């Protein structure tokens with residue numbers, strides 16, 4: 001699952017589950033598996049030693065796992081020459097970036113047939129974890145009991161800066177220090193960051209995104225959600241930005257690929273970088289998520305995204321132009337709907353409330369506990385009750401409005417357009433640069449769609465009580481006699497940003513007055529101010545609760561001192577282990593643990609936006625031409641396991657008992673979309689693309705079988 005790159009703020013005042021965790025629950029820290037998890041892992045069938053998995057002095061499994069960027073996805077090294085496997089949806093924005101209508105890699109796929117054809121990707125980096133360390137003492141040492149939160153933050157930041165400096169080896173390493181258990185503990189992560197990452201192969205969307213939004217978050221699945229990159233280094237093996245002289249990374253470790261197939265109950269573990277979970281959420285926050293946060297997000301998407309979806313069906317250019325941000329919003333949109341449904345169906349608030357009662361009575365048993373933790377639950381409850389649903393709506397509407405229109409966001413993305421008071425003329429160079437950037441940002445933008453999106457946003461804001469609206473309606477009333485359609489039309493047709501000709505004209509004769517009176521600029525500024533206002537209000541509530549949340553977790557840790565509690569995900573390396581496993585989504589229904597080629601043709605809708613099957617794939621399937629990747633005329637496509645993953649884990653390796661790759665994780669399942677808040681043993685599954693299907697696509701479909709020569713394949 002890809003980590004949502006939204007301005008996530010959702011009021012999260014975390015606490016922890018304290019039922020005994022089933023072995024498959026939990027995103028565990030690699031440095032602790034030897035102590036906490038190893039015996040469970042062995043019982044499930046693991047054959048490796050702890051040192052073969054995590055060792056800071058010798059190469060180990062962890063050396064094959066990488067974090068993409070700051071954690072939007074995970075990747076794994078699968079060859080001696082630095083080939084990296086991840087999901088198609090993780091490489092998506094880069095694939096889009098390289099695509100044009102004439103050369104549409106999103107539609108047709110891309111395969112480098114030799115290294116010189118691999119495509120560099122500006123801005124893409126990967127982190128290898130060198131080691132991690134508990135630095136709680138060093139970070140919290142200077143904080144005395146009773147210190148104010150503001151002072152505490154300052155002291156912590158100073159300690160963190162010091163540690164970062166001391167451990168970066170003059171910039172050789174990227175040092176990240178993060179709070180765990182809501183700031184009760186701190187851990188340091190030392191990474192080595194590589195910066196020349198090239199696209200090697202991506203299947204067409206008819207494979208990599210087969211099933212589109214309809215199948216997204218759903219099992220059974222038939223998606224080949226993978227793509228390949230290669231990590232490059234300077235000739236001496238050190239990290240370097242792109243250069244034709246760079247050479248493929250010689251990794252410390254890479255994962256062998258097992259093609260022998262999987263069966264129910266097989267050991268399966270996932271290593272990767274889960275982004276955020278809220279497993280310590282209280283019943284009060286679950287209530288707010290169901291009633292306030294998710295509906296606000298969903299309502300905004302409900303009116304805006306269908307406009308974009310319909311436009312994307314009209315032409316390849318529009319499809320390409322909107323593909324990336326549509327995919328990411330549509331992904332979150334569906335996720336929030338599934339989350340709400342699961343939270344209700346699985347009665348999560350009720351379950352949390354029972355646990356809170358247990359904690360409350362534990363606290364009441366002892367006067368020291370009462371002194372330390374007596375108020376935590378009531379403080380959280382009060383804060384949750386005080387959350388203003390209109391403020392939350394306003395915040396989400398504003399965020400979504402700004403980023404769903406490619407035009408409305410231009411004042412933010414194109415720097416230097418606004419003239420200062422005295423500026424009357426721009427240099428030719430500045431004009432050219434701004435025009436080039438404008439063209440790039442507006443590529444594939446459809447004015448009619450933009451107009452509809454803008455109109456949808458103004459209509460949405462109009463539904464809010466006046467004090468929560470962006471301050472634009474007085475202007476619309478005055479200038480447009482309240483006609484929202486006319487306002488939206490002017491934003492696209494008359495504003496300086498709406499059309500290229502208008503933009504060019506403005507750059508030729510820049511004027512601050514014209515800029516400030518521009519309808520788009522006015523609307524943008526009004527929305528932006530709205531975000532800041534509501535964000536400040538939300539942060540105030542959050543800050544006032546920080547201490548309560550920290551103490552809540554401290555209480556939980558103290559109460560369950562005899563068993564380890566795994567910390568919430570926070571974009572640091574984690575391990576989850578369990579089995580390949582089927583499930584029963586609802587009473588009386590059974591879901592098999594794997595899917596096959598047959599389902600691809602069953603789902604096929606020729607020419608469809610989401611279910612079109614590439615001709616070559618259909619041919620291979622019809623002829624049962626599966627090569628060594630099929631067995632008894634059956635080609636496995638996807639499978640599921642009970643591994644505990646979340647956004648950020650997308651692209652993570654699914655590894656068998658011998659440390660070999662059996663699949664690549666890419667999604668969570670509908671029935672358990674409450675999984676960020678609670679783990680449901682019976683329902684939660686991790687959706688993976690089978691390693692055999694991946695190699696089949698590379699070799700038989702794409703004809704890029706030469707890539708297999710650098711891998712270690714266990715047949």
Ligand code: ARG
Nearest residue numbers: 001002089212213216650667
């Ligand atoms: N649900 C997946 C995740 O969050 C993304 C799947 C991408 N595919 C799609 N059809 N949108 O990581």
